[in-house]
Amino acid sequence: MLTITTELRDRIVAHARADHPDEACGVVAGPEGSDRPERFIPMLNAARSPTFYEFDSGDLLRLYREMDDRDEEPVVIYHSHTATEAYPSRTDVSLASEPGAHYVLVSTRETGNEDGPYEFRSYRIVDGTVTEEEVRFVEAY
Numbered sequence: 001m002l003t004i005t006t007e008l009r010d011r012i013v014a015h016a017r018a019d020h021p022d023e024a025c026g027v028v029a030g031p032e033g034s035d036r037p038e039r040f041i042p043m044l045n046a047a048r049s050p051t052f053y054e055f056d057s058g059d060l061l062r063l064y065r066e067m068d069d070r071d072e073e074p075v076v077i078y079h080s081h082t083a084t085e086a087y088p089s090r091t092d093v094s095l096a097s098e099p100g101a102h103y104v105l106v107s108t109r110e111t112g113n114e115d116g117p118y119e120f121r122s123y124r125i126v127d128g129t130v131t132e133e134e135v136r137f138v139e140a141y
Helices: 006-019 057-069 090-095
Strands: 002-005 025-031 039-043 072-081 102-107 119-126 129-133 135-138
Touching: 002 006, 006 025, 006 039, 006 072, 006 102, 006 119, 006 135, 039 057, 057 072, 119 135
Parallel strands: 002 135, 072 102
Antiparallel strands: 025 039, 025 072, 102 119, 119 129
16 A cells, blocks of 8 residues: 655646657656655656656666665656556556565646646566555545
8 A cells, every 4th residue: 555645646647748649757756765745746748649658867876876876766657648547558567676665656638738637556566566545535644
């Protein structure tokens, strides 16, 4: 189960809406071994695509060095789907390289940049196997 604050959820959704019609992507880091997402890190979709996301390799290297320096790890890796449901694509599954992370997908297919309904779902992706998990929203930890 993913436990995440409503503030972080709202920031992820806002990023997905702001980048629509392109997919948004980012990370929420947390203390190593805690499974607690705390630090919101929106990233640039280097692919600038409505159907694919790609972290810029230089940005990603800097992020991992920074997390290492802060004794953090990627607790949530998120991205948006702009025209399909919030379920990992074959490409998403093949690129999932953090077995301990929660992979969050937000779908903006119904409302795009506007307020309104959205899907927010979380998955574990390990060795190509996708398992949806419950998401619990809390005001604070």
